[in-house]
Amino acid sequence: METLSRKQEIIVVASRLFKxxxxxxxxxxxxxxxxxIKAASLYNHISGKQELLSTLILEVAREFTFGMNRVVKEEVSSIEKITQVIELHIDITVNFSEGLAALNNDWMHLEATDLEGFVKMREDYEENFRIILKQGIEAGEIQSHHPEVMLFSILSTLRTLYVWYQKRGKLDVNLLKKDMVAVLLHGIVPPK
Amino acid sequence: METLSRKQEIIVVASRLFKxxxxxxxxxxxxxxxxxIKAASLYNHISGKQELLSTLILEVAREFTFGMNRVVKEEVSSIEKITQVIELHIDITVNFSEGLAALNNDWMHLEATDLEGFVKMREDYEENFRIILKQGIEAGEIQSHHPEVMLFSILSTLRTLYVWYQKRGKLDVNLLKKDMVAVLLHGIVPPK
DNA sequence: AATTCTAACTAACAAGCGTTAGTTTTGTGT
DNA sequence: ACACAAAACTAACGCTTGTTAGTTAGAATT
Incomplete structure (x- = not known):
């Protein structure tokens, strides 16, 4: 178990309260x-409140960007890519659940370049997902109707996952991945 | 076109800013x-900031509760009930999109009895949805695996809908209903 | 014409905010 | 024992917050 620096301790506490x-x-x-400790003492370790927010959010955002770029490069079917994106989300949810809450709820309180950078990363991520879906449709792997609704539905589910993951008390990660992939790809109605 | 009272005007403005x-x-x-006008003048019409929040949120929450109670009573298949719940969400999204944002993002800033009341309504709503799914599984209309994941996936998608609905600039409501039902019930992969 | 009501105003309050400056304590290596 | 750095402290700053009190202008009602 690695010992946290005082600064890291502050970030952990802040992320919990922000959530x-x-x-x-x-x-x-x-x-x-x-x-x-007293509020003034925090400033021995951090530059201000804004740093806490941007540290938390940008760390997670980079994790998403990095993971998505990795998936996009893979030479596999679109279905497999979508599966990997779902697994990526679940892994990040498990490892960065506090930061994810800040990213989802408080990103608009980022300032200046941090805000711009975040929005850009978010748009790129969404666009990559859109391209994967499109390729899947062209290849006949994915239904051709309402691709935007699919994109929105999957992303909504994945983005809200962090709320459920802790409420349900630490589910088995591999089982969760399997179930999520099944539901998101095939829906809830059994095949005829 | 009905003219809004001054109080209603304030609520509309506040909801936009809150969102x-x-x-x-x-x-x-x-x-x-x-x-x-000046801030002090607001108090001629409302009792305080908290009233703005609770008015907004509880109005929408009651709409959900009322709608769900109606669906539960229907004597139709589970699939049809789920379809109606999806349509209920879309109708509320279209008609109360500002209040929906407050409900989703700021419900935890409600106070005392308002907070308790809201949490209770939310839990009841979720439990009703869970029961519908369970009945569908027992009737063989719905896949028997991972019902909690289904519940979470559908609810996440529906709750986030208000964000997308306005970003995409007022889609046709009936078409949206059809597409959402299709995606949530049958997923994105075409049947073999 | 006199009165009441509506909806705005100015001024101010106490409390809380993020942050800074300067100082003291605490712990570590020489 | 001494020096140095890390990390805490006290005190205060200027600003913003939600809210209250008291007042005023105009419109509606009597």
């Missing part, structure tokens, strides 16, 4: 109290 | 400025 109450409802004094 | 920035990032002065 529970949202960025704007958490004060520096709240974070300090949770760590057993 | 864009979140409850805590919007001040009473922001709302007042958007209406062309």
């Amino acid at each position: 529970e109450r949202g960025y704007n409802a958490v004060s520096m004094r709240d974070i300090a109290q949770e760590m057993g | 864009e920035r979140g409850y805590n990032a919007v001040s009473m002065r922001d709302i007042a400025q958007e209406m062309g």
Whole structure:
């Protein structure tokens, strides 16, 4: 078990509070109290509240971008790529669940270049997903109707996963992957 | 076209700002400025900021509860019930998209009895959905594996719909209903 | 014409915000 | 024992927050 630096400890505490109450409802004094120190002392380790947010969000966003770029390059079927994207989301959910909450709920409170960078990454990610779907349709692997609805449905499910994952108390990751792939690819109605 | 009371006008303005920035990032002065008056003047019409939030959220929450209770009572197949729930969500998304944003993002900033009431309604709603799925499984209309994943996937998609609905610029509602039902029930892979 | 109502205003309050400056304590290596 | 750095402290800053009190202008009602 690696020991966390004081700065990392602060980020962990902040991410927990951000997840529970949202960025704007958490004060520096709240974070300090949770760590057993005074608010001013936080500034020995971090440059400000904004750094906490951008550190959390951008770390996770880069993880998504990196993972998606890896999947796109693979030489496999579209179905397999979508499967890998689903698994990517689940892995990130398990490993970065606190940061994911900030990314989903508080990204609009990023400032300047951080905000621009995040929006760009998000758009690119979505566009890559869209291309994968399109290729799958052309190859006949995926239904040709309403591709935008599919894209939106899958992404919505994956993005909300972090809420459920902890409420249900740490499900088995590999089983969850299998189930999610099954439901998202084949729906809920049994084949005739 | 019915004319809005001053109070209703305030609620409309507030809901728009809440959706864009979140409850805590919007001040009473922001709302007042958007209406062309001073913050103190708002208090001639409303009791406080909290009233704006609870009015918005509870109105939508009651709409969900009412709609779900109606669907549950119907004497139709489970598949048909799920279809109706999907349509219910889409109707509410179209008619209450601003309040829906507050409900999704800022419900935790409700206070006391409003918060309790909301959580209760949400749990009941989810439980009703779970029961519908269960009945469908018992009747053989729905796949028997991973019912919790199905529930979570469908609900996630429906709850996030309001974000997409306006980004895509007012799609045709009936077409959207058809497409959503198709994707959520049958997935994205064509039948063999 | 006098009164009441509506909806705005100005001014101010106490509390909380993020952050800075300067100081003191604590722990570590020489 | 001494020096140095890390990490805490106290005190305060300027600003914003939600909200209240008291007042005023105009419209509607009597």
